[in-house]
Amino acid sequence: xxxxxxxxxxxxxxxxxxxxxxxxxxxxxxxxxxxxxxxxxxxxxxxxxxxxxxxxxxxxxxxxxxxxxxxxxxxxxxxxxxxxxxxxxxxxxxxxxxxxxxxxxxxxxxxxxxxxxxxxxxxxxxxxxxxxxxxxxxxxxxxxxxxxxxxxxxxxxxxxxxxxxxxxxxxxxxxxxxxxxxxxxxxxxxxxxxxxxxxxxxxxxxxxxxxxxxxxxxxxxxxxxxxxxxxxxxxxxxxxxxxxxxxxxxxxxxxxxxxxxxxxxxxxxxxxxxxxxxxxxxxxxxxxxxxxxxxxxxxxxxxxxxxxxxxxxxxxxxxxxxxxxxxxxxxxxxxxxxxxxxxxxxxxxxxxxxxxxxxxxxx
Amino acid sequence: xxxxxxxxxxxxxxxxxxxxxxxxxxxxxxxxxxxxxxxxxxxxxxxxxxxxxxxxxxxxxxxxxxxxxxxxxxxxxxxxxxxxxxxxxxxxxxxxxxxxxxxxxxxxxxxxxxxxxxxxxxxxxxxxxxxxxxxxxxxxxxxxxxxxxxxxxxxxxxxxxxxxxxxxxxxxxxxxxxxxxxxxxxxxxxxxxxxxxxxxxxxxxxxxxxxxxxxxxxxxxxxxxxxxxxxxxxxxxxxxxxxxxxxxxxxxxxxxxxxxxxxxxxxxxxxxxxxxxxxxxxxxxxxxxxxxxxxxxxxxxxxxxxxxxxxxxxxxxxxxxx
Numbered sequence: 001x002x003x004x005x006x007x008x009x010x011x012x013x014x015x016x017x018x019x020x021x022x023x024x025x026x027x028x029x030x031x032x033x034x035x036x037x038x039x040x041x042x043x044x045x046x047x048x049x050x051x052x053x054x055x056x057x058x059x060x061x062x063x064x065x066x067x068x069x070x071x072x073x074x075x076x077x078x079x080x081x082x083x084x085x086x087x088x089x090x091x092x093x094x095x096x097x098x099x100x101x102x103x104x105x106x107x108x109x110x111x112x113x114x115x116x117x118x119x120x121x122x123x124x125x126x127x128x129x130x131x132x133x134x135x136x137x138x139x140x141x142x143x144x145x146x147x148x149x150x151x152x153x154x155x156x157x158x159x160x161x162x163x164x165x166x167x168x169x170x171x172x173x174x175x176x177x178x179x180x181x182x183x184x185x186x187x188x189x190x191x192x193x194x195x196x197x198x199x200x201x202x203x204x205x206x207x208x209x210x211x212x213x214x215x216x217x218x219x220x221x222x223x224x225x226x227x228x229x230x231x232x233x234x235x236x237x238x239x240x241x242x243x244x245x246x247x248x249x250x251x252x253x254x255x256x257x258x259x260x261x262x263x264x265x266x267x268x269x270x271x272x273x274x275x276x277x278x279x280x281x282x283x284x285x286x287x288x289x290x291x292x293x294x295x296x297x298x299x300x301x302x303x304x305x306x307x308x309x310x311x312x313x314x315x316x317x318x319x320x321x322x323x324x325x326x327x328x329x330x331x332x333x334x335x336x337x338x339x340x341x342x343x344x345x346x347x348x349x350x351x352x353x354x355x356x357x358x359x360x361x362x363x
Numbered sequence: 364x365x366x367x368x369x370x371x372x373x374x375x376x377x378x379x380x381x382x383x384x385x386x387x388x389x390x391x392x393x394x395x396x397x398x399x400x401x402x403x404x405x406x407x408x409x410x411x412x413x414x415x416x417x418x419x420x421x422x423x424x425x426x427x428x429x430x431x432x433x434x435x436x437x438x439x440x441x442x443x444x445x446x447x448x449x450x451x452x453x454x455x456x457x458x459x460x461x462x463x464x465x466x467x468x469x470x471x472x473x474x475x476x477x478x479x480x481x482x483x484x485x486x487x488x489x490x491x492x493x494x495x496x497x498x499x500x501x502x503x504x505x506x507x508x509x510x511x512x513x514x515x516x517x518x519x520x521x522x523x524x525x526x527x528x529x530x531x532x533x534x535x536x537x538x539x540x541x542x543x544x545x546x547x548x549x550x551x552x553x554x555x556x557x558x559x560x561x562x563x564x565x566x567x568x569x570x571x572x573x574x575x576x577x578x579x580x581x582x583x584x585x586x587x588x589x590x591x592x593x594x595x596x597x598x599x600x601x602x603x604x605x606x607x608x609x610x611x612x613x614x615x616x617x618x619x620x621x622x623x624x625x626x627x628x629x630x631x632x633x634x635x636x637x638x639x640x641x642x643x644x645x646x647x648x649x650x651x652x653x654x655x656x657x658x659x660x661x662x663x664x665x666x667x668x669x670x671x672x673x674x675x676x677x678x679x680x681x682x683x684x685x
Contacts, residue, residue, distance in 0.1 A: 030655075033654060033655040033656045034655065034656050034657065035655040035656075035657075036655075317577070324490075326490070326491070339436055340478075340494065342452075343436075343452045343453060343454065343494065344454075344492075344494060346451070346452040346454075346455070347452050347454035347455055347489070347492055350451075350452070350454075350455045350489070351488075351489045351490070351491075351492070354488050354489065355488060358486075358488055
């Protein structure tokens, strides 16, 4: 059995090696390209969101490459996402593919996930299942930490491209760490790699908070790599959504990290008092939090037809008006034009720069 | 325009390579326009730029160009060809020129060939903007297409609209539906003037629905971009929101003026000189087959040498040294 899981940011780096070492024949989908997107779009309902289309493209490409089993998170999802596995399975069956598909019924329930791992791997007892699962989570957290370093160092680097190389090297190191002890050691090395980058210490970059629907926000292929574009415009990114935070909210593996969903709900009070699906609570709460922390502006990312983020978008534009706080919403789907995205990003950065100059000259 | 042939003229050049037209202006330090050129890109931005440069040389003789700013959707191309000191997006460029002209401006409505923008300004600073993202309904290309279908020139569109007493109501949500609705109205027997006026109304409504939703359009409002040439659109906007729209004298070249204003503090310009117009520049493109992305890579060549490459998402062609 060759197992594949659709891509989501760097998640595949966290699990592939570990599951392989435990007897699972893992085959992550080929890296998403235009071909992936075209395949996904051709076979998806038009108004399904971009994550659905990219997932489906990943699945088709994996099946073509020889995979015969798909694992897709599902269950009562945060939004329409909960149905996606079922619909994708149907579409793939109609296309004539033969495969086994499992959707995790309740992605929030730990024992469910451990059972799934026991099912597909050579691990036969629960404690080992926990040990492997938590190692994957810790690796994910390490990858996210490396990316956060990248966001900090990229706008300050003196030699162009040095930070990109540091990130590549860090990902390689983290990928090679297949035990808790090794991962612990590699974390120090990653920190050192980034600290060795030559940076302009006096330069104070603009800081933009990046919030929105989690898949499109963390997947560079889906958002035309806006984070890299902003980094090259010498803007520091303060990301509000992380895959490891999302996982930590459910499985509590980072003892000192607060539950981000609950934290956001506290901040969002008065603007959004009830969860409205997806990351809407995080988007609203963290917009208010970033405003208080003096982040210069918010870039809000969402897929076209995303209901939860549409709700959040309406609310954060209200916040923008109330607090005189710049917010730029960007919607992504397969039709998005890069020229348009770049022009709006540049204009937004200019806007923030001018505001900062005004603020400094007033004080 | 005053001819200053013979004297050495100093100025700053602004280049705005748009989707439909290419604008080049020469301004002095105070921002007054010394020379300008407005011509159709005709799908050949390099040719358009070169011919603008050669007519600049013909009109003014020797000019000391102290700085060059590039904007518009073809700003990167303009930079590679002419060598620009600053490459700025259209939104900032338009805001800079409008603020220069009218320091207390609060709203800028800009409608060009293929995109439209709304820029809000408070105390001389851009505070918000929006730009059409998915639909070209309500831009110059749409108007031009419809004018051609009705058999009148784009320049006459405005005067037709102003002669109408009761504009026909045309569905403006989408260009395709607008067109079929127009045909329907023609067949019902509405006269040409009413249909043209209805078209202007539809465009104004479409703009306000798409870009201005929930935004506070307060006076003074400046209306610029090529479509401002059409008094029918101005009238439609004023009817729709009951506020005066100010059209600056240089409405079609405001973006280029903004780009030029931004380079007034340049020390040593990167400008390659007006002789660029005599170079044998041509572009070629190929599809990179190294990964399934199959990016279309574009090259600009000067005779046999490649000057610049772009279009690849991984950057390996763009960063290649020749």
